[in-house]
Amino acid sequence: MRGKWYVLVALGVVALGLAAPLPVSAHGVNLEYTSDVTIEITARYDSGTPMADAQVTVYAPDDDTTPWLTGVCDEEGRFSFVPDTSMPGTWDVQVRLAGHGGIIHIPVGGGTTAADGVGGFTHLQIGLMSACVVWGAVGTALYFSRRRKA
Amino acid sequence: MQKKILFPVVAVAVLAVMLAGCAGSKATGTLQFYANGEDFVRQGFVSKDGWSITFDHVYINLSDIAAYQTDPPYEATSGGDIDPAATVAVDGEYTIDLAEGDENAEPLLVAEVADVAVEHYNALAWKMSKASSGPAAGYSLVIIGTAEKDGESLDFTLNIDEECDYQCGEYVGDMRKGIVAENGTADVEMTFHFDHIFGDGDLPADDELNLAAVGFQPFADGQDAAAVINMTDMHLGHVGEGHCDCGCQ
Numbered sequence: 001m002r003g004k005w006y007v008l009v010a011l012g013v014v015a016l017g018l019a020a021p022l023p024v025s026a027h028g029v030n031l032e033y034t035s036d037v038t039i040e041i042t043a044r045y046d047s048g049t050p051m052a053d054a055q056v057t058v059y060a061p062d063d064d065t066t067p068w069l070t071g072v073c074d075e076e077g078r079f080s081f082v083p084d085t086s087m088p089g090t091w092d093v094q095v096r097l098a099g100h101g102g103i104i105h106i107p108v109g110g111g112t113t114a115a116d117g118v119g120g121f122t123h124l125q126i127g128l129m130s131a132c133v134v135w136g137a138v139g140t141a142l143y144f145s146r147r148r149k150a
Numbered sequence: 151m152q153k154k155i156l157f158p159v160v161a162v163a164v165l166a167v168m169l170a171g172c173a174g175s176k177a178t179g180t181l182q183f184y185a186n187g188e189d190f191v192r193q194g195f196v197s198k199d200g201w202s203i204t205f206d207h208v209y210i211n212l213s214d215i216a217a218y219q220t221d222p223p224y225e226a227t228s229g230g231d232i233d234p235a236a237t238v239a240v241d242g243e244y245t246i247d248l249a250e251g252d253e254n255a256e257p258l259l260v261a262e263v264a265d266v267a268v269e270h271y272n273a274l275a276w277k278m279s280k281a282s283s284g285p286a287a288g289y290s291l292v293i294i295g296t297a298e299k300d301g302e303s304l305d306f307t308l309n310i311d312e313e314c315d316y317q318c319g320e321y322v323g324d325m326r327k328g329i330v331a332e333n334g335t336a337d338v339e340m341t342f343h344f345d346h347i348f349g350d351g352d353l354p355a356d357d358e359l360n361l362a363a364v365g366f367q368p369f370a371d372g373q374d375a376a377a378v379i380n381m382t383d384m385h386l387g388h389v390g391e392g393h394c395d396c397g398c399q
Contacts, residue, residue: 047358064270064329090223094322099343101322101391105223 039106040080043073043095050077054097061089061108073097083108177268177332181238183215184339186257187248191344197297198349201366205249205295210342211281212260213243214315217271217328217338224273226319226395232273238266245284248342249295257339271328272320274338274389278381278398279313290314293344293375297366308375314398316340316387323390341388347379 043051056079058069073079073095083091088109095102187208189195194204218224218234240261250258278290286292291310296303321327321339330336349363368378381398388394 045358059326065326096322096391099391102227103223103320103322103392 036082037085037108038080038082039091039093039108040078041073041093041095041104043077043079043097043102045100050075051095051097051100052077054079054095054101057094057096058083059092059094060084061087061091064092085109178265179268179330179333180262180264180335181217181266181271181328181330182262182335182337183217183240183260184257184337185210185212185246185248185260186339186341187344188341189253191248191342192251192255193253194295195345195348196351197366198351198353198355198360198363199365199367200351201297201299201348201370203295203297203348203366205293207285207292207294208248208344209245209281209284209286209289209292209294210248211243211245211279211284211286211290212276212340213279214275214277215240215244215261215340216275218273218275219267219269219271220273224317224319226317226393229395232275232317234273236267236269236271238263238271243279243282245281245286247285260340266330268330268332271330271336271338273318274321274328274340275315275317276340276387277313277315278387280311291381297370299370304370306369308369308379310375310379310381312376312379312381312398314381314387314396316394316396318387318389318394319392321389322392327390339390341390342386343388344386346384346386 041056043054043056045051051073052075054073054077056069056071056073057067058071058081059066060068060083068084068091069081071079071081079093079095083106085108089107091106091108093104093106095104187205191205191208194202196202216237216239218232218238219236220232221235224232240263242261244260246258246260248258280290281287289309289311290313291308293308293310294306296305298304323339328336328338345359346363349360349365350357353360362383364378369375382396385393385396387396
């Protein structure tokens with residue numbers, strides 16, 4: 001009988017640990033801001049000659065293969081655009097002219113977004129870890145209940 | 151009682167290890183490696199000094215070929231070694247005839263590697279090395295063709311024994327390359343710009359490319375290719391229009 005209580009207590013502790021955290025009421029402050037980041041590319045040959053009218057292709061972080069924007073450099077080899085800051089990461093800008101070209105990688109924004117799940121683990125892995133913890137708790141409770149009976 | 155507890159404990163532990171392993175297995179695809187001499191080789195061109203050149207064979211010997219995923223992306227213009235997060239290496243050496251096929255031929259498949267990790271392979275490296283056998287035995291590059299100018303026609307063979315290491319960033323061209331999707335096939339390309347050796351008659355004489363190129367006249371005058379051509383200065387290897395860091399000896 002006492003052993004069953006140990007099991008119930010162990011399960012209760014585990015359940016509390018896995019439960020979602022309760023919202024905390026506090027006098028918090030919510031701040032928001034918006035900003036437009038303009039990126040300007042200047043393309044020149046090794047000699048310093050501007051790559052006037054060079055073709056420009058911009059790729060956003062969420063799609064490596066589909067151009068997000070295309071355009072042409074001006075007579076000074078300059079091209080500017082405003083990236084979508086809701087897509088933080090590396091923006092790739094390719095510039096080509098007359099058989100010469102290059103690609104530049106521009107970080108925009110910062111931080112990383114959490115993967116599905118917690119701490120990068122999948123739901124399956126979390127489930128397995130939880131099951132192992134539960135089983136360990138049950139086993140420990142049963143062990144101590146047997147010792148008391150002995 | 152002990153047996154009743156022990157068996158399920160062991161069973162759960164074994165199952166947990168197996169399923170965790172399955173959950174962590176990575177998706178894979180296939181990566182192909184191509185070599186491309188471009189239209190300069192397939193269709194011929196006029197050199198900076200007015201020779202109309204067509205190519206019968208352009209044998210290039212390639213080894214130590216590898217594609218890499220790099221983060222941050224490798225910048226060939228800065229030089230230095232590639233620091234890969236993932237690597238796909240090709241074993242062996244390959245003698246490729248860049249002039250193979252007709253004037254509209256596609257780039258040539260050098261090798262294919264299956265079961266590679268799903269990645270964007272944004273750097274490429276290879277060595278132009280002396281061939282151990284085959285039509286380019288003893289040389290890293292053999293160019294065979296015909297040059298014509300002012301009614302004169304010359305059959306020529308140029309043998310290069312310099313060995314060059316190329317370390318290149320991402321391919322630059324109409325489409326991005328090296329992006330391997332799950333169960334998909336992607337490709338990367340070793341591109342060779344032979345106008346860097348002979349120059350281009352369609353460009354001004356004072357164009358940077360023509361100023362650096364040797365043209366064809368030295369060979370018409372009977373000079374040996376190995377004496378005339380410094381492969382480091384030629385920057386023959388590219389990735390599409392993208393540049394490579396090159397060292398030759």
